[in-house]
Amino acid sequence: xxxxxxxxxxxxxxxxxxxxxxxxxxxxxTPQTEILEYLSRRMPELGRTFVQAESELGAINMVYxxxxxxxxxxxxSSSPGMSLMMEGISYIAGTEVxxxxxxxxxxxxxxxxxxxxxxxxxxxVHGGGHGDYQPIxxxxxxxxxxxxxxxxxxxxxxxxxxICMVILDGCVGQMMEPAEMPEMKPVHRENWDWNTDAKxxxxxxxxxxxxxxxxxxxxxxxxxxxxxxxxxxAKEVRYKEYFLDDAEIVVVGFGTAxxxxxxxxxxxxAEGIKVGLLRPITVSPFPYKVIDQLTARADAFLVxxxxxxxxxxxxxxxxKGRVPVEFYGRLGGVVPFPDExxxxxxxxxxxxLSLDVHPRDAWLERMAHA
Amino acid sequence: xxxxxxxxxxxxxxxxTPTHYCPGCTHGVAxxxxxxxxxxxxxxxxxxGVAPVGCSVFAYNYFDTDFVEAPHGRAxxxxxxxxxVMPDRIVFTYQGDGDLASIGMGEIVHAAARGENIxxxxxxxxxxxxxxxxxxxxxxxGMKTTSSPNGRDVETQGYPIKVAEMxxxxxxVGYCVRRSLHDPKNIRLAKKAxxxxxxxxxxxxxxxxxxxxxxxxxxxGITPVNxxxxxxxxxxxxxxLGDYKISEAIKQIKI
Numbered sequence: 001x002x003x004x005x006x007x008x009x010x011x012x013x014x015x016x017x018x019x020x021x022x023x024x025x026x027x028x029x030t031p032q033t034e035i036l037e038y039l040s041r042r043m044p045e046l047g048r049t050f051v052q053a054e055s056e057l058g059a060i061n062m063v064y065x066x067x068x069x070x071x072x073x074x075x076x077s078s079s080p081g082m083s084l085m086m087e088g089i090s091y092i093a094g095t096e097v098x099x100x101x102x103x104x105x106x107x108x109x110x111x112x113x114x115x116x117x118x119x120x121x122x123x124x125v126h127g128g129g130h131g132d133y134q135p136i137x138x139x140x141x142x143x144x145x146x147x148x149x150x151x152x153x154x155x156x157x158x159x160x161x162x163i164c165m166v167i168l169d170g171c172v173g174q175m176m177e178p179a180e181m182p183e184m185k186p187v188h189r190e191n192w193d194w195n196t197d198a199k200x201x202x203x204x205x206x207x208x209x210x211x212x213x214x215x216x217x218x219x220x221x222x223x224x225x226x227x228x229x230x231x232x233x234a235k236e237v238r239y240k241e242y243f244l245d246d247a248e249i250v251v252v253g254f255g256t257a258x259x260x261x262x263x264x265x266x267x268x269x270a271e272g273i274k275v276g277l278l279r280p281i282t283v284s285p286f287p288y289k290v291i292d293q294l295t296a297r298a299d300a301f302l303v304x305x306x307x308x309x310x311x312x313x314x315x316x317x318x319x320k321g322r323v324p325v326e327f328y329g330r331l332g333g334v335v336p337f338p339d340e341x342x343x344x345x346x347x348x349x350x351x352x353l354s355l356d357v358h359p360r361d362a363w364l365e366r367m368a369h370a
Numbered sequence: 371x372x373x374x375x376x377x378x379x380x381x382x383x384x385x386x387t388p389t390h391y392c393p394g395c396t397h398g399v400a401x402x403x404x405x406x407x408x409x410x411x412x413x414x415x416x417x418x419g420v421a422p423v424g425c426s427v428f429a430y431n432y433f434d435t436d437f438v439e440a441p442h443g444r445a446x447x448x449x450x451x452x453x454x455v456m457p458d459r460i461v462f463t464y465q466g467d468g469d470l471a472s473i474g475m476g477e478i479v480h481a482a483a484r485g486e487n488i489x490x491x492x493x494x495x496x497x498x499x500x501x502x503x504x505x506x507x508x509x510x511x512g513m514k515t516t517s518s519p520n521g522r523d524v525e526t527q528g529y530p531i532k533v534a535e536m537x538x539x540x541x542x543v544g545y546c547v548r549r550s551l552h553d554p555k556n557i558r559l560a561k562k563a564x565x566x567x568x569x570x571x572x573x574x575x576x577x578x579x580x581x582x583x584x585x586x587x588x589x590x591g592i593t594p595v596n597x598x599x600x601x602x603x604x605x606x607x608x609x610x611l612g613d614y615k616i617s618e619a620i621k622q623i624k625i
Contacts, residue, residue: 062447197459199435
């Protein structure tokens with residue numbers, strides 16, 4: 001396929017269609033509404049299901065119902081809408097049915113604003129809904145990656161009977177870039193051994209539920225999901241490395257923050273500073289092992305995010321206090337410039353770094369004196 | 371030689387599962403009517419039920435059909451998801467009044483407004499049964515519950531919601547009636563209504579709902595027999611039985 005100019009949100013919608021999306025249920029919210037609008041045209045044109053729900057609660061439960069029948073189904077929203085979906089997300093996880101969700105993150109908490117942010121990292125990666133479960137979470141940094149990861153998300157969700165979430169910020173959702181679409185895959189209904197598509201004279205009845213009234217049975221379910229998660233951790237970690245071979249300083253950033261950091265890293269390299277970038281693509285499962293290995297040869301880490309340091313804690317877990325970890329963040333919908341991150345790289349290259357202070361405290365201290 | 375005629379048996383639509391409902395509760399009657407109708411229509415093989423949260427949370431144990439279990443109040447949204455991707459299946463929700471009329475009011479109203487081609491069996495027993503008899507949106511004025519211990523005071527606790535009347539105002543609704551389960555005659559009428567609701571769906575004639583006035587002896591704190599009397603004497607006058615909306619196309623259906 002030739003490259004075309006695609007807007008992030010619309011590219012995600014078309015990528016989902018080409019991956020065999022059979023039903024979409026959503027609710028308008030900026031900055032993801034173009035996904036809903038695009039699919040309101042595209043899905044009926046192909047004879048597929050599109051419903052604008054009465055709320056995100058409605059949308060996620062329509063996703064839940066359709067997911068139980070075994071078809072490829074998706075919803076999308078932005079931060080406050082994702083909060084509303086958390087109930088259904090927990091039920092979907094508890095029922096072990098595959099579903100794809102897209103969160104085009106905006107500034108928060110609360111109504112916040114509609115500017116690009118990454119404040120939902122913890123909500124996506126470390127839960128959000130109640131109970132023990134972990135979704136697969138993919139974080140694209142470009143329109144092309146948003147297309148590729150959207151297509152991948154359906155395969156991963158089905159393979160592991162899990163929720164696969166694509167989290168991006170308003171930047172990737174709203175910007176236009178040249179990108180290549182995958183080939184159109186026909187809608188294909190798998191012959192699952194779990195879906196509730198009615199007996200149809202072929203089998204015994206099936207029930208899909210998140211209820212395990214006996215605690216011992218619930219524990220079995222919890223362990224089953226946990227063991228599945230260990231397989232996901234072993235097989236599905238994805239990330240991108242830039243200039244890491246001889247890097248003394250390792251910058252870690254996901255999505256747009258990672259992409260901006262790359263500009264800063266390139267500039268620092270041109271100045272002769274040995275710095276590289278690790279950009280997690282699966283923020284869940286998180287590339288702990290990769291960071292663990294990098295810790296053996298790097299002098300320090302710089303975590304950069306568009307939030308108050310949520311992924312920072314996961315990086316610290318991997319580094320285990322062996323080398324200094326520094327943090328630089330912008331919050332509330334403010335997007336950092338590459339210069340801001342370059343300044344941090346300069347500071348780290350020149351000064352002695354501490355292992356004792358929490359990187360978030362040190363960062364706030366620097367901000368106060370800036 | 372005497373012959374024995376089998377006059378009462380478990381319908382094909384039921385699994386062999388002992389009931390978890392309290393003695394005297396009419397959920398069992400409502401379940402049976404649904405199972406009989408699905409069997410008589412020959413649609414058990416293509417039916418997918420959506421269970422609620424409440425006393426009937428385990429509805430999926432009793433029906434010999436595929437079933438999914440919805441979050442509290444969300445059954446109509448879940449049923450929408452099922453039916454939209456499986457339009458040739460029969461999809462129904464079975465919901466109580468806490469589920470449908472309290473937490474799930476948004477989902478039921480919009481499913482009805484969209485004219486989702488699903489059937490809703492709505493059990494109105496004027497309280498939250500499963501959590502032990504709290505006030506529901508359907509609790510009668512002055513009625514005592516564990517969360518309206520002095521009787522429902524409409525000044526501070528608001529007025530009951532008449533669901534069948536309310537939903538009947540929506541254009542997406544094809545069939546919307548209220549029946550009662552307090553005596554054999556009304557049970558027969560309820561069964562006919564349930565049949566009509568599923569016939570509405572099988573013909574693609576829009577949203578269908580049957581509201582069933584039901585008993586809750588355990589939480590009402592009265593005997594099963596007195597519970598039936600309570601429905602007749604107190605609930606029927608407040609929640610009049612009747613056909614609130616039957617579209618012209620549905621009126622033509624002859625069974």
